[in-house]
Amino acid sequence: MKIVKNVVCPFCGTLCDDLEIMVEDGHIVGTKNACRIGNAKFMHFEGAVRYTEPLMRENKKDDFKKTDYETAIEETARLLVESKLPLIYGFSTTECHAQAYGMELAEKVRGIISNTAEVCHGPSVWALQDVGYPVCTLGEVKNRADVVIFWGSNPMHAHPRHMSRYSIFSRGFFRERGRHDRTMIVVDPRKTDTAKLADIHLQVEPHKDYELISAMRAVLKGFELEVDEVAGVPSETIYEAVDICKNAQFGQLFFSMGMTQSKGKHRNIDNAIELVIDLNAHTKFGLMPMRGHYNVNGFNQVCTWISGYPLCVDYTRGYPRYNPGDSSITDSLMREEGDIMLNIASDPGAHFPQKAVKHMAKIPLVCIDPHQTPTSELANIIIPPAIAGVEVDGTAYRMDGVPIELRKVIDAPEGVLPDSEILKMLMKKVDEMM
Ligand code: SF4
DSSP: OEEEEEEOOSSBTTOOOOEEEEEETTEEEEEESOOHHHHHHHHTTTOSSBOOSOEEOSSTTSOOEEOOHHHHHHHHHHHHHHOSSEEEEEOTTSOHHHHHHHHHHHHHHTOEEEEGGGGTTHHHHHHHHHHOOOOOOHHHHHHHOSEEEEESOOHHHHSTTHIIIIISSOOOSSOTTGGGGOEEEEEOSSOOTTGGGOSEEEOOOTTOHHHHHHHHHHHHTTOOOOSSEETTEEHHHHHHHHHHHHTOSEEEEEEOHHHHTSTTTHHHHHHHHHHHHHHTTTSEEEEEEOOOBTTHHHHHHHHHHHHSSSSOEEOTTSSOEEOTTTSOHHHHHHTTOOSEEEEESSOHHHHSOHHHHHHHHHSOEEEEOSBOOHHHHHOSEEEOBOOBTTTBOEEEEOTTSOEEEEOOOSOOSTTOBOHHHHHHHHHHHHHHHO
């Protein structure tokens, strides 16, 4: 049995890089150090249905027929070249080279390109552009943070090793006693498993995050709250929480979709960033989005290097334009725009609004995905890739923006190509046809 060490977990944005994977006869037989989700990612990475050959069908009601990469890619290239408005979407569970090739392809075919941040941390990106980004690394949090806030996020379930590796239980240089040296505040309408561990739980009413942040900023600036509670949180608890934050040596606010996708969206994050800026007048405080998919952040980085914009990039005029709401794939589909969609490394069929999925079902859909998903069920062409982070190496960006090298653990099934190879072949075909 071979043990592959220092493997990076390609599941959540924590990107734990200390996994050990046991391999026997080319198969993964065990893992060490992974959480239950990470363990499942390696032990069951093939899923219930793993595609190993491209599949095609002309009509969505027909059965799929097996084909080869050459034919599937040629047909995809033809659809893209003949399209008036191609939509290219996904990219959150693949490595950065594939993301860069995706950008190049979008520019060639003059399409709109975006990633899954549209339905998770897109509002965070927009807020960061509005008011800035008081950021630090997870290493700094581990070594320095004595006050940690989780706002609208539940790492016990979504990022299970985050608290033990970096934020709460971990022993750091200035926090030798781990949990005993940190105060934990959770803001969540529900008593989640994370909230149960908190020193203070601010049980905010749903969609009232903006009010609570504003009240905290008012208290911080010395104003009195002339009410008994704000957004369902007793005023004395707000005073207590602000006092803890103000007296922190190093504080950190982690936030997630409970804040980004509740009423107010990016305005909630604007306000949270302003809170952190206000706190920096008293102490050192940082803020970080808890990114979900392991390389959703990578696409926003790659997209920004190449186009100047982090997502929702419109190449229809031959140069990049950026107008979320107009140049976002979700909104385009809901307006019944787009006459072909190329989906890669994501499952919009399971996560987009029904109206958007209805349009996906009407137009030609190409799905580059190793597994059977609700999206692949709507596709005309399925092109299976090797799985990044398990069968392919590459780079991914952790939630704090640190790039981490993914390791290949086992070989892909014979003949199955990586996402980057598929996209390169696709661009070559597009060049030949244009
Ligand atoms: Fe993987 Fe996230 Fe679990 Fe770490 S916390 S092992 S990255 S799923």
